[in-house]
Amino acid sequence: MANYFAPGVYVEEVPPLARPIAGVGTSTAAFIGEADRLAAADVGKPKKFTNWSEFSAFIKGAGATPTTPIYTTANRTLALAVFGFFANGGTTCYVVPIAAGGMGNLQAPLDTLKPIDDISIVAAPGAQGTATKVQLMDHCFELQDRVAVLDGEKSPASDSTPDDIYGGPMPGGGPTTPDKFSFGAIYFPWLKVFNPLYTEGGAEPELLDVPPSGYVAGIWARVDATRGVFKAPANEGVVGIVDLERPMDKNKQISLNPPGINVIRPFGGSPTVYGARTLGGDRNGEYRYLNVRRFMNFLKESIDQGTQFVVFEPNTPALWQRIIRSVSDFLYNQWRDGALFGATPKDAFFVKCDAETNPASTREAGQVITEIGVAVTKPAEFVIFRIQQNTGA
Known part of the structure; x- marks a missing residue:
């Protein structure tokens, strides 16, 4: 904590509540x-x-x-x-x-x-x-x-x-x-x-x-x-x-x-x-x-590398919220880019990290568990047009 003696405005940098996850490379x-x-x-x-x-x-x-x-x-x-x-x-x-x-x-x-x-x-x-x-x-x-x-x-x-x-x-x-x-x-x-x-x-x-x-x-x-x-x-x-x-x-x-x-x-x-x-x-x-x-390889690798900050942090609800925020922000960007299917982010993915996924036995084992679900878009492999002829009235 800094010491303040003179009146005035002080601007300080603080660590973000959630760290952004950057997508890993996929083309090497x-x-x-x-x-x-x-x-x-x-x-x-x-x-x-x-x-x-x-x-x-x-x-x-x-x-x-x-x-x-x-x-x-x-x-x-x-x-x-x-x-x-x-x-x-x-x-x-x-x-x-x-x-x-x-x-x-x-x-x-x-x-x-x-x-x-x-x-x-x-x-x-x-x-x-x-x-x-x-x-x-x-x-x-x-x-x-x-x-x-x-x-x-x-x-x-x-x-x-x-x-x-x-x-x-x-x-x-x-x-x-x-x-x-x-x-x-x-x-x-x-x-x-x-x-x-x-x-x-x-x-x-x-x-x-x-x-x-x-x-x-x-x-x-x-x-x-x-x-x-x-x-x-x-x-x-x-x-x-x-x-x-x-x-x-x-x-x-x-x-x-x-x-x-x-x-x-x-x-x-x-x-x-x-x-x-x-x-x-x-x-x-x-x-x-x-x-x-x-794409699933990309997601797993990106989340793996982007959440390394979690290791050895206190396993508390505050950490769970940081995990949810980081992963959700990353998946939101994927949905916005068109990688996930759904009219809204809620339709496209979910991130769950709470007391249900992390009961006392899990915390005692030194684990924090996050469940993630995604709706990945599939290619339009078979494009079918059904055409009928209508006679004018």
Whole structure:
């Protein structure tokens, strides 16, 4: 308490009753892929990049000169994925380069990504088969703050059979199955781009088939920046490609959409991401839509980081009111931005932290419990117009 001796007006700063919660970032990606020419110290370790120039200088390897080519046959898949990420709106990514032949087991590189808290998107461009897809989803399910972008198989036996595109039996089970499949989203088909190693008369083809995950991760980041993480990253054009590895139409998508395979389709010649489901689709219940999964990750992480001030505070009704105020203000902003459904904030969310959620036994255990309910908006996936003809009277 300050001492006051002379009459007058004194202006002092006091701590706010509630601290604002800032939304965490949702568009930082991490890529795992094969690379050559790198120093041993750079292999298997994540490195951060904020633009294509930084990454292209790195991927050239130690001792590179301005004339050193960016691409090699070994690093091409990874490098083109990162290029597609930045070309489609990505701004920040981590890259874990691994040695050739290391895409069959991603556990070691995935472990290096665990301590990096700002990652929210994970991909291993070109990884095929169910084993690597499951490793990516297990990683995201364990950390609960990121989602995996998965590539469909490059040359499936059928382009309308989910098991063939997934690389094995599609996720099954029911409510008792751990819901790790909602932490992954798979895209098909592969994309065609200009081959950076093509030379006229050479052995390399002019066009190259590349996995979609890097380009899709950039689209996620772009939609997050322009609309928000609550907006489904679909009905969005893919920038920086020539064509699709194969044409896809509505008839083929009919069998792929319910189990959660997101199709990229040509509309008027412009390839467009035309799906926004998590892997498993309908079996994931409330989390069958990708934007719901990612938005809930965003909410949990933001509230977690924004309420750290509560730890070790006296567990009293005054603290409960501070928690309610902080969380409610944050959710009100989400409702105002269009992320929560309801005509009023009361319809869109509730925050309960009182004597009922915190009885004496809970307080004695050193716990303060807050219950939060939100009504997350769902995408208008099926737009139906019913038209009838009325004759004039």
